[in-house]
Amino acid sequence: MIKLNVNGEIHEVRVKPYWTLLRVLRNELGLTGAKLGCGRGECGACTVLMDGKPILSCLTLAARAEGKKIVTIEGLAEGLKLHPLQEAFIKNGAIQCGFCTSGMILSAKALLDRNLNPTEEEVREALSGNLCRCTGYVKPVKAVLEAAEIMRKGGSR
Amino acid sequence: MSEKELSVVGKPLPKIDAYEKAVGKARYTVDLNLPGMLHAKILRSPYAHARILKIDTSKAERLPGVKAVLSHKEARIILGDEAVLDDKVRYVGDKVAAVAATSEEAAEEALELIEVKYEVLPAVFDPEEAMKPEAPIIHPDVPLVKGKGNLRDPVFDYGVGDVEKGFKEADYVFENRYTTQRQAHCCLEPDVGIASWDPSGKLTYWTSVQGAFIVRGILARGLNMPENMIRVIVPPVGGGFGAKYGRLEDVLCALLAKKTGRPVKLECSREEEFVTTRVRSYSVFWTKTGVKKDGTFTARYVRAIIDMGAYAYGIYMAQRAGAWLITPYSCPNCRYEGYAVYTNTPSSGAFRGFSSVPIHFALESEINRIAEELGIDPLEFRMKNRRKTGEINPYNNVPIDAKGFDECMVKGAERIGWRRKRGRREKVEGVKRRGVGMAISVHFAPALHPDMLVPGVAEINVNADGTIHLLIGVTDIGQGINTTCAQIAAEELGVRLEDVTVSNIDTDVNPWGWLVAASSTLMQTGGAVRAAAAKVKKQLFEHAAKMLEVPPEELEAKDRRIYVKKESERGIEISDVIRQAGAPSISPYFVDAKAAYTFGAKATYTVPMYIPPWGAQFAEIEVDTETGQVKVLRLVAAHDVGKAINVSIVEGQIEGSLQNSIGYALTEELMLDKTTGQVLNPDFLDYKILHTTDMPKIDVILVETNSPAGVFGAKGVGEMGHIPTAAAIADAVYDAVGVRIKELPLTPEKILKALRER
């Protein structure tokens, strides 16, 4: 039995020692926003935040997340109020199939939480572990830059 | 309708499904779990070609947690040239047996307990080898061309005029050989399905596909069941690109669920996805071209050899690739020969730019080469030879509509700085050289082939408040067809985008639809949506006309209101039209009753004529002459999209295609071991698709020509961006360093080798 702090809520979960955080999030907690794209740390679809840093939950054992703060895509909006990154992804057409979206948004959030004024290069660098087969990354990168601008102007968080 | 009048179509509105995806609440098939659900795994062949002499599943069956094991003994159900499970395997990764167990771990463990005795057969991995008479025969029971090994019958042979005569008339004859590699789709969501039976004998199947009704058909045939007893539900799909049009694994999953009486989920691993998805084919093109000194074509000939791999899904590729020899340029004598060949390699099949992408690399590269040899600028050469509007396209005997073709070339050339940059062999910092290159593209639109003339179907149900539910038969795989169709319905009916709900596909509910394929979805289904909306509008106008006391022809609908065209202040809310048409009721519960059946319509639509989408792409690249690395600096993609129903969606289609196709040009190749046929790079580390940091600057130019064949003037744009990229980049490499690479992808090794041999 381990205790996981996910999106500010404490969950007590019975896990097998080899279970990954991704598996626990998806199968035990029903948080399916993080996706399994490869299971080998190569695609970024499983990205979540651990103490504010993006990690690949498919390579992280659930037990290692004990005592850490985990944020998943489900924890980003405040009720029905979207995070500026989510707004910007929607508005800019940055979401096609959407399978990479939660990972991208979380990688971007980690960037904007430490640097609200990133260059395009820095955004590309921050998203470089998140594969997308649909968008060519043009609109996701634009969305992150736009969200940064909105947040600089005080558009919440 | 002129553009100014449009209020929903043509706007870059947010996709209607983006909200649930942005917050992680969209439930894809892979996210679904049913009570009591089992997990399935497939045992796959370690050999490229072998007969199964014995298969013993008893140990696997006894493993705790295992509920069912299937082998060819129970599942040798044949569709076409492939069986659900066979007593023969034809590539490394072919299906041998399947297990359903209470956990993925147990299922995997059980696979190891299945004992198989194989008789290994000689195998062949190269299509030109496979056509030799002495090659091992992979499918003895299908029609093959006598004395040509694994060459599938028929050979496709067609054209116009007499090429031999044309070559005699030529001042120069050029010959060449090009090859293109296997490319993997890399949908971020791997293939997955969940089968569940109920005691009435009905099967429900949730799956991630781009053709729900095609899957229903496969299940019905594979299970020998009536179609109404099969319900296919398609939740949001994590990418398709041609990969997901149903597979015999679907039947296998359903069989496991039937045998166990429990729901079964079959989820592909990334490795399986790489090995078993029907790839873009390895292809060989022999080209021969006759030209006059002034650059006029006298004859063009191509022999295409398409590697179908183990099963014949790629046969259409061989059949159709000749369209792209004949359609874009004027030439009195053209001949195309298409050979479809079996090998012991992963099957090939549909992939964005189906049949177009590989042959465009060969033909457009050859055009660039010939222009160069004649001392004509490649852009001028194309302008001179491209078909003119009104000219008959001998491929299908239909007049060409080439509006937009020139504009794509001219605007693209301008944007890249063609005249300033071409032929400069520009040196930058020591060992680096820069160059620019170009290529054009043309592709399917429905009505090119009679068998692609599948009507689109749409159904609209109207609520009493004027909002609507739109049902279509084609799947949103991320390309945004649901949003695009909602915009079309909203525009035609005069409501807002948020007034339209489009549901994902459930074959028990939605009207029939074909595949999301051949850039046809918008043109076919979008056309049907507009036709259905027009019917509903007519019903509304008839009622409104009585209320407003004017003939229906004098009415217009916009922004939820019907009004008199010439007196726009004289109008009525659509919801009031509907409510007043309803039966009077003293109960607020029942006021809407009559409205529910007064308004609503279903329509089908068939695209009237073939009007191709045209495009031109320009690449600026840098070659490091020491390492052979090619860096794409900029890509300009100019496409005649007819009319962008949603600019943001259209741009997104092209931008995504560029990611796919720059990878195709430079880094992506599914590699096989030459002696065993095993896939060597079934992961994202060794199969390299472009990351954010690998992408060049991208300029998308939308040319709008208002196609008379498409709804609101639109053309299909889902595939166009993929088609010319590789040839444009290869041409830019030539412009930079003077070598032409004829084998994709353009790896550093090939470039260095060519530089050494120059």
Ligand code: FES
């Ligand atoms: S699923 Fe974790 S990196 Fe791909």
Ligand code: FES
């Ligand atoms: S939107 Fe489909 S993978 Fe990124």
